[in-house]
Amino acid sequence: MKLTKEWVENELKHSEALENHRPPDEEYAFYCAVRDGDMEYVQKNCTAEVFSNPTGMGVLAKDPLQNLKYHFVITAALVTRYCITGGMAAEQGYRLSDFTLTARMPAPTSTRWWSCITLWCRTSPAKCA
Structure with a gap:
């Protein structure tokens, strides 16, 4: 019940905010x-x-860096699933995601983000199908 009450209060607080998600x-x-x-x-x-x-973007953490990292993890998970549905071998997709998130968790800069996404693109382009 407490969680429900907190949600209702949060929803009331933010329902009239001008900020929207993409x-x-x-x-x-x-x-x-x-x-x-x-x-x-x-x-x-x-x-x-x-x-x-x-x-x-939405707020998953109050700290901007942590918020960006959470969004990166979510994006990596979703990109992995899209690549798998596009024909990438499931285990290859999951290993690529694990590798990216554990061995190369990028600082949230466009250069590092680009290098991680490029890795997916080079592994999955239309070769997926």
């Missing part, structure tokens, strides 16, 4: 671009630093 279609387009190996779209997205732009 439309899901923007995220889906990015995941599909990675899955399909559309390096041009991915590079434009990374160059524009869409991922690290907190506007529309």
Whole structure:
């Protein structure tokens, strides 16, 4: 019951806020671009630093760096699943995700983010299908 009460209070507090999350279609387009190996779209997205732009990101942690890391983990998980549905071998996708998150957890800079996403694109482009 306490959690329900906290949720209701939180919802009332934030329901009239002007901040909104990004439309899901923007995220889906990015995941599909990675899955399909559309390096041009991915590079434009990374160059524009869409991922690290907190506007529309949602707050998973009060600390901005931790918030960005949480979003990176979520993105890695979703990119992995999109690549698997695109034909990448499931275990290869999960190992690539594990590798990226454990061995190369990037500082949230566009350069490091780009290198991680490029790794997925090179592993999964239309070769997925």
